[in-house]
Amino acid sequence: MNPKKNSYDEPYRARVPADVDAPDKVLYGLTFRQLAILAVAALALYGAWRALHDLVPVPVLVGTAVLFAGLAFGVAVGRRDGLPLDVWLLAAVRHARAPRALSTTDTTSKTPDWVQAPASAVTLPAPLKLPADAIDDGGEIRLGGARAAMVAATSVNLALRTPEEQAALVDTFGRWLNSLSTPTQIVVSAQPVDLHSAARTLAQTAEALPHPALADAAADHARFLDDLATRRDPLRRQVLIVTSTSAGERGERAARRRAENTVRALSGLGVTTRALDGAAVTAALASAADPYRPPRPGGLAAPDTVITSPTPDQRHRTERSRQT
Numbered sequence: 122m123n124p125k126k127n128s129y130d131e132p133y134r135a136r137v138p139a140d141v142d143a144p145d146k147v148l149y150g151l152t153f154r155q156l157a158i159l160a161v162a163a164l165a166l167y168g169a170w171r172a173l174h175d176l177v178p179v180p181v182l183v184g185t186a187v188l189f190a191g192l193a194f195g196v197a198v199g200r201r202d203g204l205p206l207d208v209w210l211l212a213a214v215r216h217a218r219a220p221r222a223l224s225t226t227d228t229t230s231k232t233p234d235w236v237q238a239p240a241s242a243v244t245l246p247a248p249l250k251l252p253a254d255a256i257d258d259g260g261e262i263r264l265g266g267a268r269a270a271m272v273a274a275t276s277v278n279l280a281l282r283t284p285e286e287q288a289a290l291v292d293t294f295g296r297w298l299n300s301l302s303t304p305t306q307i308v309v310s311a312q313p314v315d316l317h318s319a320a321r322t323l324a325q326t327a328e329a330l331p332h333p334a335l336a337d338a339a340a341d342h343a344r345f346l347d348d349l350a351t352r353r354d355p356l357r358r359q360v361l362i363v364t365s366t367s368a369g370e371r372g373e374r375a376a377r378r379r380a381e382n383t384v385r386a387l388s389g390l391g392v393t394t395r396a397l398d399g400a401a402v403t404a405a406l407a408s409a410a411d412p413y414r415p416p417r418p419g420g421l422a423a424p425d426t427v428i429t430s431p432t433p434d435q436r437h438r439t440e441r442s443r444q445t
Contacts, residue, residue, distance in 0.1 A: 155197040158207060162193030253406070258399040261376050269365040270380035271397040271405060276309075276360055277390055290390055297386040303379070306363040312412045314357050316350035361405060362387075362394075 144152040151159070166186050173182060199206035232238070254263040262269040279287050320343045327339035349355065364379040380396040387394050397405060407414075 151197070154205070154207075158197040159193060162190065162197075166190065256399050256402055256406075259374065259377055260380070260396060260398045260402045261374065262402060264365070267366050268376035269363055270376040271402050272362040272364065272380050272383050272387075272394055273397055273401070273405075274360045274362060274387060274394045275392045276358060277392055293386075293389045297383070300382075300386065303367055304365050305383075306361075306365075308359075308361040308363065308409075310359050310361075310409070310412070311356040312359055312408060314350075314355040316346045316355060320344070320346035320350065 144154065147153045147156060166189060170182060170186070196206050196210070201209040204212070252264055254265065256262050260270050262271075277290065279290065282290065323339055323346065324343040327336045327343065330336040330339060362380075362383055364376055364383055366375045366379065377396065384394040384396055
């Protein structure tokens with residue numbers, strides 16, 4: 122007798138389209154945009170027939186209608202350079218009508234006579250233009266006319282789940298993906314962990330423990346961390362989700378609201394998510410630019426944060442309190 126097949130042994134498979142940004146098919150395999158183009162063409166043909174069927178011979182009208190319908194169908198379903206043909210034609214018209222100007226004068230300034238010319242050509246570095254303009258205290262990143270926010274998340278091990286649980290997790294993740302209406306980035310990186318600092322801090326704390334057994338255990342664990350950092354290269358996995366708004370989207374804290382919606386949507390996956398504030402976003406960007414530099418104690422100030430220093434009276438009172 123064949124044993125009863127268990128549903129847990131059946132692998133879960135899901136079909137994912139190659140182009141995840143492709144618009145949805147509405148009717149007869151056509152998108153809403155394609156149906157709108159064909160509907161406008163059909164209305165134009167119907168209006169031409171009602172206006173000209175008494176004035177123009179029917180064979181001429183039928184031949185012209187066939188040519189016009191074929192042209193409209195080609196514009197609706199055709200593609201060029203990875204774009205729909207109507208979008209490509211509209212971009213070509215805008216490019217042809219765009220203003221053009223030809224500069225005929227040399228705007229570069231001349232080098233003074235007292236400057237010594239170098240023996241060989243010197244290549245100067247180009248100015249670095251960062252996409253981010255500012256980061257506020259709430260964690261929103263200003264990208265010109267758009268805004269962005271970051272969400273830190275943990276990962277989920279699907280290999281330890283049953284097929285039913287895997288299907289539920291994939292379905293929850295798919296619903297979140299389908300709810301996205303703006304560009305969203307998922308950045309998964311592995312960064313080195315500084316265990317030497319943790320071992321040094323633990324060794325200093327062990328000296329102040331009240332019981333000798335606790336002090337010995339803390340010192341032994343500090344030596345273990347120091348040895349592990351010396352012999353190994355420990356890494357930690359970081360998952361960042363960057364939610365952004367469109368250039369024309371209005372409303373304050375729009376990117377922050379999208380980040381909070383992402384936190385709520387991904388909570389069903391069993392992951393720990395957190396919308397980052399300004400200091401955490403600045404630290405994440407600094408770590409992405411240089412992952413091998415240890416983080417500065419106390420965090421980094423946001424670019425637009427006002428930094429103040431204590432007044433002389435406050436410094437004097439602080440020194441007096443320390444002396445007492």
